[in-house]
Amino acid sequence: MAIIDPHSLNPLLSSPHRLKLGVFGVNVSSGCSMTDMPGTIKVEWDESVRIAQAAEAAGIDAMVPVARWRGMGGDINFNHRNFDPFTWAAGLAAVTSKIGLFATIHIPTIHPVRAAKEVATIDHISGGRFCLNMVAGWNEREIGMFGEPQKGHDDRYDVADDWVSLCKELWTREGTFDYDGPYFNSPSAYSEPKPLQRPNPVLMSAGNSPRGQHFAAKHTDLNFVVAPSIEKAGEAAASVKKLARDDYNRDIQVFGQAYIVCRETEAEAQEFVDHYVNEKGDWDGVRNLLDVLIPNSQSALGAGWESMAFNMIAGYGALPLVGTKEQIVEGMLAFADAGIDGITLSWVDYEAGLAQFKDELLPLMVQAGLREY
Numbered sequence: 001m002a003i004i005d006p007h008s009l010n011p012l013l014s015s016p017h018r019l020k021l022g023v024f025g026v027n028v029s030s031g032c033s034m035t036d037m038p039g040t041i042k043v044e045w046d047e048s049v050r051i052a053q054a055a056e057a058a059g060i061d062a063m064v065p066v067a068r069w070r071g072m073g074g075d076i077n078f079n080h081r082n083f084d085p086f087t088w089a090a091g092l093a094a095v096t097s098k099i100g101l102f103a104t105i106h107i108p109t110i111h112p113v114r115a116a117k118e119v120a121t122i123d124h125i126s127g128g129r130f131c132l133n134m135v136a137g138w139n140e141r142e143i144g145m146f147g148e149p150q151k152g153h154d155d156r157y158d159v160a161d162d163w164v165s166l167c168k169e170l171w172t173r174e175g176t177f178d179y180d181g182p183y184f185n186s187p188s189a190y191s192e193p194k195p196l197q198r199p200n201p202v203l204m205s206a207g208n209s210p211r212g213q214h215f216a217a218k219h220t221d222l223n224f225v226v227a228p229s230i231e232k233a234g235e236a237a238a239s240v241k242k243l244a245r246d247d248y249n250r251d252i253q254v255f256g257q258a259y260i261v262c263r264e265t266e267a268e269a270q271e272f273v274d275h276y277v278n279e280k281g282d283w284d285g286v287r288n289l290l291d292v293l294i295p296n297s298q299s300a301l302g303a304g305w306e307s308m309a310f311n312m313i314a315g316y317g318a319l320p321l322v323g324t325k326e327q328i329v330e331g332m333l334a335f336a337d338a339g340i341d342g343i344t345l346s347w348v349d350y351e352a353g354l355a356q357f358k359d360e361l362l363p364l365m366v367q368a369g370l371r372e373y
């Protein structure tokens with residue numbers, strides 16, 4: 001009898017499409033747009049179910065939630081309501097049948113013995129569709145809620161390395177074993193059942209610093225890149241893929257991020273972005289967000305601050321796919337041509353956006369060779 005690699009169960013890694021697609025940010029209030037517009041994410045369970053089912057019906061490969069514990073203050077307290085990504089993914093597994101389901105985990109908030117068990121359990125509930133996005137932490141105000149100050153940048157990735165190393169052993173080793181790492185030890189470690197996907201469910205991380213890229217190259221199947229242009233995203237993708245191949249003898253895929261505004265004309269699409277960012281955007285909230293990343297961001301960045309803030313409000317730092325349906329598919333083609341394996345998508349109004357995606361964008365993507373169906 002042929003042996004089936006259970007990893008191939010996962011819809012994301014086994015996807016036949018040239019450009020894979022995820023939907024990002026459906027578990028957090030306002031989704032990925034820092035704006036006070038009607039139709040943004042409210043964080044209600046029936047809303048999550050509707051959107052995941054619509055994404056599945058549109059052939060989208062995965063749902064990718066955000067790990068968040070509090071909002072960004074300002075006018076709308078962006079993301080202040082947020083569903084826990086693990087239980088969210090488990091719930092969605094029960095009401096979908098094909099789409100990949102991520103949880104996003106803040107590494108310092110959960111012991112790997114417990115996390116490995118939750119991952120294996122959701123992999124069974126979902127029939128091998130589960131994926132884990134690992135975040136080492138960046139926002140002191142969130143991680144501080146757990147009672148310990150956040151570690152320094154590279155130390156956080158050292159913890160993450162140890163954390164996922166123990167998880168990987170729990171997912172693969174039979175019987176009991178002693179684990180003694182620099183940060184975690186687990187005497188007589190044991191975990192059954194193993195996940196359906198072997199050796200482990202699809203792993204992703206979004207680290208973009210040199211240390212973050214090493215972590216991704218060593219441990220993950222997918223790395224998320226953040227870049228100011230598609231061209232730069234392609235360069236970052238090539239660099240992390242080369243690192244994985246040269247230093248760890250592994251192949252990894254790379255995802256980018258995009259937000260979509262699709263209208264009859266390019267001018268209408270730009271007008272809508274201008275409205276929801278400049279008139280309805282949460283400029284106090286975005287200042288708070290950027291100040292976490294760069295202290296006193298506005299004076300530190302000077303003239304560059306406004307465009308960075310604009311981009312954060314418009315799509316949480318994602319690249320714009322704004323224009324007519326033809327222009328949007330051209331942009332998607334540019335991602336694929338730059339060597340990006342997939343992108344996550346967001347909209348101000350996800351339900352309207354997904355309906356339009358299925359009716360108008362998907363047929364053009366098929367014509368362009370980006371999607372098989």
Ligand SMILES: Cc1cc2nc3c(=O)[nH]c(=O)nc-3n(C[C@H](O)[C@H](O)[C@H](O)COP(=O)(O)O)c2cc1C
Binds near residue numbers: 134137207209210257
């Ligand atoms: C697409 C994407 C998704 C991310 N999701 C989360 C998240 O859900 N929660 C979180 O705290 N950080 C998230 N991050 C932040 C990253 O995990 C990471 O901290 C950031 O990219 C900086 O990495 P670096 O310090 O290695 O440069 C995300 C980043 C990207 C690009």
